Amino acid sequence: MNSSFIISLYLSSFFFHVFCTEAAPEYLYHDCPNTTLFTPNSIYRSNLHALLSSLSSAAPGSTNGFANANVGQNPPERAYGLFLCRGDLNSTTCGRCVAAGERDILQRCPNQRVSIIWYDQCMLRYSNWSILSVMEQSPDRVLYDIGNVIEPTRFMQLLGETLRDIAMRASAGGSEKKVAAAEANFTSSQKLYALAQCTPDLTASDCVKCLQFASAHLPQGKQGGRLLFPSCNLRYELYPFYNASALPSPATPPPSLAPSPPAPVTGLEVTREYGWSYAVGSNIFTVIIIVVALSVISTTVVLFLAWRFSRRNATNRHEVIQGDRIDPEKSKHLNWSIRYNIACGIARGMHYLHEDSRIRIIHRDMKSSNILLDSEMNPKISDFGMARIFGIDQTLAMTERIGGTYGYMSPEYVMNGQFSVKSDVYSFGVLLLELIIGKKNSFFNQVDKGEGIACYAWKNWRDGTPLLVLDPTIGETYSVAEVARCLRIGLLCAQEDPNRRPTMADIVHELNSYSVTLELPQQPAFCSGRTGRLESNKSPGRSITGAEFG
Template sequence: MDLPNLPLLLLLMFASTINAQTLFPRPVCYNTGNFTADSTYLTTLTTLLSSISTNYLSVTYGFFSASANVSGTSQTVYIIGSCLGDLTTESCRACLSGSAIDISHLCPIQKAAVLYSENCTVRYSNASILGTITTYPDFELVNVNNVTSQDTYNAALGTLLDSLRGEAAGSGPLRKYATGSRSAGFDTIYAMTQCTPDLTEQQCSDCLVTIIARLTDCCAGKMGVRIMAPSCQFRYETNDQFFNPVGDPLQPSPAPPPPPGKSNKATVITIAITLPLGGVMILLSLTCCILRRKRKKMNEAVKGKSGANELTTMESLQFDLATIQAATNYFSHENKLGEGGFGEVFQGRLPNGQQIAVKRLSQSSRQGDGEFKNEILLVAKLQHRNLVRLLGFCLEGDEKLLAYEFVPNKSLDYFLFDLEKRRQLDWPSRYKIVFAIARGILYLHEDSRLRIIHRDLKCSNILLDNEMNPKILDFGMARIFGVNQTQASTNKIVGTFGYMSPEYAMHGEFSVKSGVYSFGILLLEIICGKKNNFYHQLDGGKYLASYVWDQWRDGKPLEVLDPAIGDTYTRDEVLRCLHMCLLCIQEDPAIRPTMATVVLMLSSNSITPPSPQHPAFFVQSRLRELSIPMEELELDQSTKRTIPSSTNGMSVTELHPR
């Protein structure tokens, strides 16, 4: 069979009456060359396929790969097998073993083939396939029933799949698998994305982007779709959770017990080996105890008030101080990327060649133990392409260090507020950045395992990668909400003046809607190319939000557009963004849209938003009139009023009532 240019398309309803055996296995035998029945190629291939079941340690973490040279030739045979991420170890091995037998019968003489089964995929080739993206041939299963409201459904589905794509791609080398759900009107969409773990994060993301894009051609608006490609796959269903909860990563099974009937000589040899090993194990145990005590002492600084060490589960992310010092050349000035109120940031390179950015908290920083612990426990659980990924931390002596993925293009404010660099941000680039930030915040508010309010969203906390894709960072001040929680209050006002919603700045009340307010201010700055307090500094009385509202009310909204954008903008997109900005910064949180609505408005013209009312820029004006030095923002317990904050853009952290 020739390598197809079109997918294998099967239009079937996903119903319990359909037997999976009628759908699977689904083989594709490539026409890249054949071998004879008695060839050494067949012998090598058979040996590799059988090793799945004969070698107890061959399948680890739901993935199998092997290669071997064909005796007497220059050829090499490569094999890859992968299981669905929610399969147990034994179920995975059984599926791969069965598929290995099936593929040898279904493609008896071909040098390359792929076999899709319901729970696993096996493929082999005479060309290297490990670490390469392969998206053809794919296998498509489609529910022929249509959804009722395609615009609403497709928008929710696109957001969910995009979120799961980032989570799967960034979930590390052991299991690139993610599941989740999302409401779409009266329906609930359940979805799964997965890549083979030999792909890099970028390769996994690219693979999923490619096959998810095929929805438009084959099955847009259908109630259920599954597309399987050699390197990645995804599936979604409506009102039917098809996946199981995922626990720890699949572990290799222990080796089987030795067969009975061993001789006395074998027993003597076993004892001779076991005794010295026992001594070694005792020494190792003592060493581990010492190390545990040392680590326990190191982690005392970040224990909770209850005394429980919340970092125990994060030990796998812990770096040695010597490793970080070597990576950053002992925090040399040449490796310094920047500095803020929390401390310094350094560029580094790990021994495996990976570039990192290290945040070194200063001893005088008000972002102390609480924020340090919060960021570790929180960010390590987040996986999205528009969030900066935490790689690890170090806590030794007086050093508190956080190691992140390295994002090369600095922060958004570095470009946006520079007279020359802002020209690199034309309107398509800014619109792309806005949409990606919105998707990242939506993930935090609705799609992550935890509902999270960032509380310090601003341009300096948005990094840009090589392709100017934004990544949100700095979760030291973030708060976790319960699944059904909608609002909370605090006596500690943290964040940056000018980005705080009025109900938070004045009463300590925050919710997802206070996050929407911060996004609205951020979006204003991106459109106008000016800081929120620019016009206040210019004429002594008017903030950016006030200026934009006046221009909108007077029918001159395009007057606020950054001149550096030139003629690259689309009028309808600019007006829609400005309209959305003003809705996001409304005084009443109930009037502000959710981030789901924001993403939908950015991706579709199908929604007609309500007319905005007078926005909530009055808070800054009131605070500015007070004569108290604007250095801190604190909440008075008795009067529930605020004492002003800094206007220099620095974050306010961990402030207590007097």
């Protein structure tokens, strides 16, 4: 997860929230990547100013605290935007917050085509691509109280139950407002207060998915915390921070735990109480972080614990790919949406290993059999037996003992023993192509004269028939744009030159964005340039060029 953590003293601002709700909105965070800029006299600038003015004008009259608009004729000059106000606020307060956002975002992001800003009371964002009805979890921000709760295990159990309750109720809110809150007794003198909200344009399933992912990344054992996503947000405190009378009443009583001694837990089992099973692969990484923070256990023990914990948590392991093909009986459960979510989950996990963990970890054996799927088809990265830990400034290492799985190893690793984060990126590309095509790399090594899955995908991309590679068991329900994005990423990951491969941060951004920022792929490694195509029982459809498809 690509987050910067802010330590925030919520208690110091408690009376401000309670007694001064009509004051200027409290700024929280903004994000405006420098990769998409516009010039001062551009059409987009004019469209953007008109868009923000339109949203600011709509906010005071909004009955549900949400509105979207777009201004302009054609992308990328068309500006798309929306705002979301906290679900317990009246339209006047909502309008005041959005108006502040209109002024502030142009000062903080003066020439960016894509920007977002959060306040305590609202969120405002815009882009040069459509953002309506798209569930996005990046950029994100985590804020938390520095104070720790008593009985943290029992508290996290209560918090998990409460968040699951309000996530389901918020998702059922319909197209007008998706928000829910709850309070629950923690001790005889303390109550837990929590609020969850999605943008109303999301489907119920996307809302739940967004909130579940957010809840998995909230701070553990803290007295308060919140997570901000473009599509949803969560917050909990040990004091009332919202107007309960302005929110929908719960259909069922909220969860409550009477004060009692926590059940004895030992070792790694503690993390199961914290609800980390919702986080895609984060369970293994958290163990690594904890152990390294103690600074008393060797690298070997760290990786062994990570491997053991990932195995213990993947009790419902699904062997989806059996032999060289996806099991026909199980393929019907692997529609395109599930495969895309699996790809996104693996990418987030690898990005954590490479960038967000306090130690940089190179897996060195990424392959389909080392991805475990739980009962909800969430991926977990496993088997760290060959992993290596890099120093903070280390980017490349050498070994004389080559280990890994043929077909997933990068050319520089196979031939020279060099490995880096880009070696893992190569392996991820092969794995991603396997998800799209429904066959393992070894299948193509057998039938295509030793050339692997990347060469097969490349030839179809190059010849303008990229959809021919798509697994026919997926059927006709898939997103052409998402297939295009995954093929482009898979082929870029498989480039022979490591410098031409994207980073996992690039990949996570690309998978969660409608914009296309990565370059077009060239011929991947280990391809001879021969033509030829594997037999396919999918109808060819219309011819599409690689450039058009991407």
